Amino acid sequence: MPFLQALGYDVFNPFEVVPEFISDSGLKKGEKIDYAIFKEGKPTILIECKHWNQNLSIRDGQLLRYFHVTKARFGLLTNGIIYRFYTDLVAPNKMDEKPFLEFNITELKDTQVEELKKFHKSYFDIDSIVNTAAELKYTMELKSLFLQELNNPTPELVKHFSRQVYPSVITAKVLEQFTNLTKKSFQQVISDLITDRLKSALNKENEAEKDVNTTDGTSEPVSKVVTTDEEIEASMIVKSILREKIPVARIFNRDFQSYFSVLLDDTIRKPICKFYLDGTKKYIGLYDEQKKEVKTEIQSLDDIYQYSSALFKIIELYDK
16 A cells, blocks of 8 residues: 555545455456556556565466456556566457566666656556557566576577687587686676776766866866855755764865765765755755665755754764
8 A cells, every 4th residue: 555655546545546346247256356546437457465475476366367357457466575567468458477567676776666657646658658568578578588598508598609609519518618608708798897887987976076177278277166155055054963973074075066065084985965056956965875875855955954864874874
């Protein structure tokens, strides 16, 4: 129910979210689906819920049977941790055996959140979701295959690569040797890609730190950064909050073109928070336990006081 509420549905409106939905279209008498989400008086999403410790299978549940006797286009099977969304891509009005969207709610990725947004009441559009469902489904299956091949390359894949680099017959011994080489090569390619992305990110950060330009015709660099009174006031509020925990002398500011940063011990590796105050909307960027920034809109600088606990937590994390 909290998950449905997060998608914008009123779980206490029996005309919108129907618990223990029963269809009168030839099903076993009294058989129920756990929830049905209605739109314009018709079921659009059928939901079957399992115990959190139970494996998910559509073969022994009501979801398959209900799908083809209602006008619903989507089925959701969940144990509260794993969520699987289904539709009828293979055969009309017959639910596919494989989901087109699946995620673990404890490991939710940004790309999955973007797809999940389409199911929000405010944006829900059947045609839009169905149009992207096929691509999502096959992409998910291909990613699963890629992962399997990365961890345990199949003989077919090993032969495909080894024939292109090995000039002689691929014997069983050669195949075994190239299986290990293929796996190692995959790992090195991924490692190199990650390293390249990290280097690129660091270079961008270094460029942002410089944030200067020589466009006035002189040899002296001209800074594009202008620190506003509002940014100074924001940093003073942060200092007034944190002085309860640490000496104010440990708190520093750095101004960049796109944001104003408050740092601990004057190092970019210890960001306390960021401010985005130049646009029509104002934001504060706070950091979670994984040091990942989360931007939140603020109406005024007084709102900064509402985030005192988050500021305390990041300081405690650094000092540990």
